[in-house]
Amino acid sequence: MMNNNKNSKILIVDDTPKNIQVLGKTLEQKDYEIIVAQDGLQALKVVEKTLPDLILLDIMMPKMDGFETCKRLKDNPKTKEIPIIFLTAKIEIDDLVKGFDLGAVDYITKPFNSKELLRRVETHLELKRKSESLEWSNQNNRELIHILCHDLTNPIGFIEGVLQLTDQDPFIFQEMKKSLWTAVKNSINIIDQVRKMQALTEGKYELDLNLVPLKLFIQESMEILKPKLIAKNLELVIDIDDHLEVMVERTSFSNSVINNLLTNAIKFSYPNTKIYMSAIHKTDQVTLSIKDEGMGMPKGLLKDLFKMNKSTTRPGTIGEKGTGFGMPLVYRFVNAYGGGIEIFSKEKSHDSKDHGTQVYITLKGGVQ
Ligand SMILES: Nc1ncnc2c1ncn2[C@@H]1O[C@H](COP(=O)(O)OP(=O)(O)OP(=O)(O)O)[C@@H](O)[C@H]1O
Ligand SMILES: [Mg+2]
Incomplete structure (x- = not known):
């Protein structure tokens, strides 16, 4: 699989140094940039400085557990779009549901299988990239529609006005012909412009x-x-x-x-x-x-x-x-x-x- 997500920043939040080490080593193979935090509170501080592209979040941690950390990250407009994958020893069905309810996108179970870890991380980075590009093109399309509707109003309004006048006085048409042409050409140009x-x-x-x-x-x-x-x-x-x-x-x-x-x-x-x-x-x-x-x-x-x-x-x-x-x-x-x-x-x-x-x-x- 081609790695389009090279240089993506991944935040690992875990209170066990060994886990951080294993995860970090695996992810570095794919040129991801790794940031670490040892508990939820520290993670919240870290994201204030550097926004990661994805977060691997342990559930059981002192000070602030993974669920609470996830909730806070999802409540903050700046961090709410970052995909969160939970790290868990064994999946309890209740935990699983709770995590998804809080906005997590996936789970990875310990001990980690490096292939599985890399695949899940890649998939979610890719999904995030695609949804950002979709959002961007949506925004762009909205702007183009505005240009079409907005800028066509002037020349078409002008044409309408002249036609109304010619209803009252047909001789006006000849007088206004040149300006009518300009308005029509402008309209065509605007459409062309939006295409461009x-x-x-x-x-x-x-x-x-x-x-x-x-x-x-x-x-x-x-x-x-x-x-x-x-x-x-x-x-x-x-x-x-x-x-x-x-x-x-x-x-x-x-x-x-x-x-x-x-x-x-x-x-x-x-x-x-x-x-x-x-x-x-x-x-x-x-x-x-x-x-x-x-x-x-x-x-x-x-x-x-x-x-x-x-x-x-x-x-x-x-x-x-x-x-x-x-x-x-x-x-x-x-x-x-x-x-x-x-x-x-x-x-x-x-x-x-x-x-x-x-x-x-x-x-x-x-x-x-
Ligand atoms: N020359 C100006 N004098 C005073 N207010 C202005 C002037 N130009 C713009 N504005 C203010 O900025 C607003 C936005 O201008 P803009 O051209 O974006 O939209 P609009 O003129 O309201 O609508 P549209 O251009 O779509 O017909 C105006 O509604 C007005 O409140
Ligand atoms: Mg205006």
Whole structure:
């Protein structure tokens, strides 16, 4: 059997030095890293410093027995996923049931048979590895679904809006045709993007980074957000050098990064105010700033802004709704380009004159 679990850390908890020695010797043959503890209390201290991948736990021990130790380990969110195998002299049926009830995955009886020991350890390490990878891919799939649903909302919402207008005035169609095409192309690109990201996580694809003209990109993204700007009578002031280029993946930069940041700036701006976009360039980096004069964010919210599992969503200044996945996606993409993001915000409730949010995105780039 191939050993994928090489270098896994195994904690042996036993009060008999001889047992530790025998177990340790057997496991070291397979390059496992061994940590030892002589009783339950010591084991709890050890795991605070080093998290093992698996625990071999004696049942009969002074101070704290194996059952109590197991219970404590399973009660602690940090250690509850570590597989525990009990070491026992002879299996009493009551003990067996009690151990499984407490969350142990297996038993090994003394005297130890080295082949059996290695097989059981390998099996449980393998199971743990598989369940971690499953959890990771689940999380990843959830994120991809969010991207699909979240980022498709803007272009498809725009198409819906235009179609509603053409019901009232068919001539509008011709006027809006170019923007409709952009929205349709964006939607197709987003779907393509999700496919690519899936391939990316499966190791079948590399993110296609290119230098793109920043101002042009922003102007394109702007197209489908225009109705929202008009609805709130917002002025977008763009001060970006035509020659600045940034290193990004096109589709995600336009549809996820720029679009989400601008949508937020619009959503949390008060009507009749301004949004400023500017960029500065330093050696091989370009920093883009998006600044609004809106309601701002409390500190507690800022802290959780990039987390998928923490909801930070609030309605906009005219009641616009959201899902709260915009910023986590922006963060994910900017990181994937090797860039960084920083946010400063002042709440209106703190200062009724000087308030708003400023987002800085730093990317690799320069002058054309
Ligand atoms: N420019 C901003 N001004 C004030 N608050 C903001 C700004 N940008 C983001 N926030 C706060 O952060 C929250 C999370 O933003 P995010 O873009 O992740 O989600 P959302 O805008 O609520 O929903 P979605 O983007 O899915 O439509 C917002 O609901 C808001 O509370
Ligand atoms: Mg948003």
